[in-house]
Amino acid sequence: MSDIRILLVDDEPDIREVVDVSLGLDREIKTRACASGADALVAAAEWSPSLILLDVMMPLMDGPATLANLRKNPRTAHIPVVFLTARTRADEIEQYTSLGAQGVLSKPFDPMTLAASVRSYLPPPAVQHAL
Amino acid sequence: MSKAILLIEDNPGDVRLLREMFNDHGAHNTKLTHVDCMSAAEKHLGEHVVDIILLDPGLPDAQGLGAIRRAHAAAPRLPLVVLTCLDDESVAEQALQEGAQDYLIKGQIEVRGILRALRYATERKRLEQLKDEFVSTVSHELRTPLTSITGSLGLIMGNAAGNLPQPMARLLAIAHSNSKRLVRLVDDILDIEKIQAGRMVFNFSRVEVRPLVAQAIEANRGFAEGYGVRVRLEAAHTAADVRADPDRLLQVVTNLLSNAIKFSPKDGEVVVAIEKGIDMVRLTVRDHGPGIPVDFKPLIFEKFAQADAGDARQKGGTGLGLSIVKEIVDRLSGEVGFADAPGGGTVFHVQLPCWDHVASLAIDREAKPDAVRLLLCEDDLDTALTLREQLRQVGFATDFAYSVGEALTRAAATQYHAILVDIQLPDGDGVSLIVRLRDLPQYRDTPIVVVSGDPSRGRDDVRSAKLNVLDWLNKPVDLDRLVRALAKTVGHEANRRPRILHVDEDNRVARALSEIGDVVTVKSIEEARQTLKTGDFDLAVLDVALAKGAGPDLLPELRDSRGNIIPVVVFSADGANLASDAQVPSALAKSHTSIDSLMATVRDRLASRPTNPSKEVV
Numbered sequence: 001m002s003d004i005r006i007l008l009v010d011d012e013p014d015i016r017e018v019v020d021v022s023l024g025l026d027r028e029i030k031t032r033a034c035a036s037g038a039d040a041l042v043a044a045a046e047w048s049p050s051l052i053l054l055d056v057m058m059p060l061m062d063g064p065a066t067l068a069n070l071r072k073n074p075r076t077a078h079i080p081v082v083f084l085t086a087r088t089r090a091d092e093i094e095q096y097t098s099l100g101a102q103g104v105l106s107k108p109f110d111p112m113t114l115a116a117s118v119r120s121y122l123p124p125p126a127v128q129h130a131l
Numbered sequence: 132m133s134k135a136i137l138l139i140e141d142n143p144g145d146v147r148l149l150r151e152m153f154n155d156h157g158a159h160n161t162k163l164t165h166v167d168c169m170s171a172a173e174k175h176l177g178e179h180v181v182d183i184i185l186l187d188p189g190l191p192d193a194q195g196l197g198a199i200r201r202a203h204a205a206a207p208r209l210p211l212v213v214l215t216c217l218d219d220e221s222v223a224e225q226a227l228q229e230g231a232q233d234y235l236i237k238g239q240i241e242v243r244g245i246l247r248a249l250r251y252a253t254e255r256k257r258l259e260q261l262k263d264e265f266v267s268t269v270s271h272e273l274r275t276p277l278t279s280i281t282g283s284l285g286l287i288m289g290n291a292a293g294n295l296p297q298p299m300a301r302l303l304a305i306a307h308s309n310s311k312r313l314v315r316l317v318d319d320i321l322d323i324e325k326i327q328a329g330r331m332v333f334n335f336s337r338v339e340v341r342p343l344v345a346q347a348i349e350a351n352r353g354f355a356e357g358y359g360v361r362v363r364l365e366a367a368h369t370a371a372d373v374r375a376d377p378d379r380l381l382q383v384v385t386n387l388l389s390n391a392i393k394f395s396p397k398d399g400e401v402v403v404a405i406e407k408g409i410d411m412v413r414l415t416v417r418d419h420g421p422g423i424p425v426d427f428k429p430l431i432f433e434k435f436a437q438a439d440a441g442d443a444r445q446k447g448g449t450g451l452g453l454s455i456v457k458e459i460v461d462r463l464s465g466e467v468g469f470a471d472a473p474g475g476g477t478v479f480h481v482q483l484p485c486w487d488h489v490a491s492l493a494i495d496r497e498a499k500p501d502a503v504r505l506l507l508c509e510d511d512l513d514t515a516l517t518l519r520e521q522l523r524q525v526g527f528a529t530d531f532a533y534s535v536g537e538a539l540t541r542a543a544a545t546q547y548h549a550i551l552v553d554i555q556l557p558d559g560d561g562v563s564l565i566v567r568l569r570d571l572p573q574y575r576d577t578p579i580v581v582v583s584g585d586p587s588r589g590r591d592d593v594r595s596a597k598l599n600v601l602d603w604l605n606k607p608v609d610l611d612r613l614v615r616a617l618a619k620t621v622g623h624e625a626n627r628r629p630r631i632l633h634v635d636e637d638n639r640v641a642r643a644l645s646e647i648g649d650v651v652t653v654k655s656i657e658e659a660r661q662t663l664k665t666g667d668f669d670l671a672v673l674d675v676a677l678a679k680g681a682g683p684d685l686l687p688e689l690r691d692s693r694g695n696i697i698p699v700v701v702f703s704a705d706g707a708n709l710a711s712d713a714q715v716p717s718a719l720a721k722s723h724t725s726i727d728s729l730m731a732t733v734r735d736r737l738a739s740r741p742t743n744p745s746k747e748v749v
Binding site: 012014015019022025086108110112131 | 278289
């Protein structure tokens with residue numbers, strides 16, 4: 001059975017830690033965290049996560065810019081991205097999804113159900129072909 | 132840098148006076164531009180840089196609070212100072228609520244006062260905007276640390292609380308519940324700010340009430356258990372669909388539920404019921420709490436209203452829940468209220484329009500069969516109904532489409548003479564709807580008028596896409612301008628019956644006039660003033676003896692929305708001669724004039740009016 005790999009990108013160390021523990025409640029989920037968009041581009045290409053959980057407001061390269069860069073690289077272009085953000089006005093959500101994000105989760109989140117929310121954005125497992 | 136003032140004033144004398152005052156006092160750093168009606172002001176604001184608006188709200192095409200509302204809507208970010216003859220404290224207060232920064236009375240203020248008012252209005256407006264931005268930024272900034280706090284506490288409470296020694300577990304529970312309350316407060320403040328700034332987007336669709344209520348009850352189950360309260364859904368099989376935004380409706384039900392739970396006694400019960408009426412669905416939430424104190428009843432929907440501040444704070448409320456409910460229900464074209472429940476407690480109710488009812492309203496079945504049929508693409512039901520009513524009075528039938536999809540379906544089924552498009556629709560924007568309509572061969576040249584709630588949105592898109600839009604109107608819609616725009620192309624104006632304003636108490640005259648044109652009869656000067664705001668008239672028939680001889684006072688106000696004088700046939704008991712100017716070439720003495728000769732005069736006056744007023748430059 002393959003693990004679910006979640007790459008978390010957030011410039012706030014406390015939030016990285018809380019998200020990491022929250023996702024860790026789900027034993028199938030493995031988490032890796034980055035503090036910046038630039039680090040995330042490298043980690044995404046190396047680690048091929050199942051999904052990237054991306055903060056919006058970050059210094060230097062913000063969430064939308066990181067997403068655009070991920071899409072430019074063939075190795076990371078296909079990875080689903082979900083924004084985790086405090087900015088969840090309807091027009092902002094519309095903007096994020098128009099950029100190609102799979103979804104938006106709002107901060108603050110419920111730590112007990114975060115893993116289930118994240119799972120709901122994963123693509124369905126590939127159909128096993130009978131021999 | 133000089134300050135650009137836009138003066139909206141239709142009295143040339145006052146304009147001259149203001150200009151002289153400004154010049155005499157060396158107000159060199161001000162540049163005064165003058166327009167004499169609201170349509171011209173809206174046009175000017177769309178095309179020029181203006182720093183501040185000075186408005187006399189007695190204009191030919193907009194009056195009173197309506198004028199203030201329109202000026203504010205046309206330029207929501209500009210400071211607005213009202214300059215009026217009307218010395219009325221309550222009007223002044225309402226004016227400020229409608230977005231004006233100051234309210235000055237003509238004749239009571241000299242130029243230094245005006246200049247000072249302009250200066251302070253600008254500063255107040257700047258502070259207001261600063262406050263809005265501050266609220267928004269702070270709310271977002273608060274969420275980041277709150278995410279860490281609620282997240283950490285949530286993890287402890289969710290996993291390890293059972294293993295902690297008792298006092299510590301209790302203290303952590305307090306910290307956890309209060310951190311969640313702080314999050315709710317931030318959310319509520321953001322919501323209120325969003326609603327008031329008109330930024331809350333409503334996506335209307337068909338919503339099944341029962342599952343939505345069940346979802347809200349489920350979501351509040353833990354909360355209710357915390358208070359030892361049971362929530363029961365009555366009439367669980369009532370099938371009722373309303374037209375609403377499901378997320379916002381969920382917010383309404385959740386707020387009412389959490390309110391009822393908080394004020395219930397331990398082991399109490401909250402009963403939610405759904406009833407289906409003919410046009411409306413009624414949702415009630417009943418608690419068995421202490422009831423609402425009499426003094427507090429009028430304040431219940433106010434912001435930060437709490438009957439007993441200390442008590443409510445203990446209940447974990449923010450004081451914003453019910454005012455959010457009220458604001459949302461208003462926007463859903465619904466109604467919210469409350470009453471003492473028999474046997475103690477309170478019952479809140481929310482009424483929302485049934486889906487079937489709203490859907491059946493889409494086709495205008497009450498218009499005259501020969502009426503010119505328009506399609507109005509608008510998702511706000513109240514706006515749509517108001518516009519239909521107004522358009523019906525000038526001979527149009529108006530069908531509704533509440534979404535882009537519906538608009539395309541209707542347009543394919545019926546050939547409309549013209550289409551009105553709200554720029555913001557639930558399933559797409561008006562601009563893309565216009566693009567798709569223009570792709571249909573039968574709508575390539577159909578007149579399209581844009582009706583916009585946000586003056587800045589989409590305008591450049593429409594312009595650059597060369598979509599051949601007839602006119603662009605901001606909400607609230609200037610009906611006269613809309614009718615003029617439509618008349619130009621629909622050819623309606625040329626054949627219509629003349630509209631006559633009849634200010635008199637004599638029913639015989641009213642009957643006779645109704646053979647000539649569409650007559651609106653009013654019995655007082657005040658009513659006449661109100662009626663003049665509802666649309667243009669071709670002629671007025673006026674008994675000057677009305678209101679203790681105050682009839683002549685009305686004469687200067689008899690103007691249409693373009694500011695043109697409305698011809699008047701004056702009627703007076705004693706034949707007092709008012710035949711003094713172009714407006715009143717003849718006055719008839721009531722006692723000496725037969726109905727027939729009055730009608731002959733009326734026909735003459737109508738025959739001499741301009742044949743095609745719609746050709747005039749707006």
